Amino acid sequence: MKSKSNWVHYISAGGIAWAALGLSATSFAGLIAGTIRVNGYGEASAETELVRIGVRVFSRCNETSVAAKNANAVLANQILDVLKKYVPEGSENDQTFRIIANPGANVSQTETEGYGEHVKIICEHKWRASESISATIKKIEDVPALQDELLQVVDAASGTSAGVAQTWAEFDAPVFDLLPATWEKIKAEAQSNALADARKKVAVFDSACSFTGIRLVRVSDPKFTETRVYDKVAYARMSTDTPIIPDAIEVSSNWDFVWAYDKASTSGGPQCLH
DSSP, X not given: OOOOTTOOEEEEETTEEEOTTTOOSOOOSSOOSEEEEEEEEEEEEXXXXXXXXXXXXXXXXESSHHHHHHHXXXXXXXXXXXXXXXXXXXXXXXXXXXXXXXXXXXXXXXXXXXOGGGOEEEEEEEEEEEEEEEEEESOGGGHHHHHHHHHHHHHHHHHTOOSSOEEEEEEOOOEEEOOHHHHHHHHHHHHHHHHHHHHHHHHHHHHHHOOBSOEEEEEOOOEEEEEEEOOHHHHHHOOTTSOOOOSEEEEEEEEEEEEEESBOOGGGOGGGXX
């Protein structure tokens, strides 16, 4: 559990405020219908279950739209053949582990490189085609081999480009993820831990002032933050051709609560006196 430096404790009744945990000299007695506002923090984690791969294929400076489409399709199909080794055809109907290909626009445009005074025209009013391919695989240990095969296919295609027309592909960084059911599970666990944290904080005040009629009266929507947790040693030793795989995926929850009470006892000492 992380540090609770972000605790928010606010007790109000008749305009009186009580500082967090310090139980300052500002005090009260016999307060009616007061409130305690508390922020709860909780977290939960799970081991990485899958990885998402994204590839974008481009063809530019083709003489015709058909030539652009065909050139793009050649490389896209080679990439698909590699991905199918890691996402079997039997997974096509699986909503999680599958390959998705989305053809992009087929447009005629002028292609340039560089910026400002250094802009260079590659071709004018030629045809460009694109396609986006994504795949989700379960065997995370296959990622390095998959990455190598994809790069070899792209390098071979780039090396055979003739003339001005060019076809190439770009890769997104692998995204390590969890199954939807696991996400829901750890979010619920983080919420539960945040509520337990808030209750502990309220108990600190209750032990000092013995509130009567204390009850939870308001809850905000919880805020979630997700984090990939990496092994620092493995990160430092990684090679340039191996993706960094997180040890776990962590979810944290921040949740605001308001408790109301009917009365605070004066037996808790000076901090509970008006």
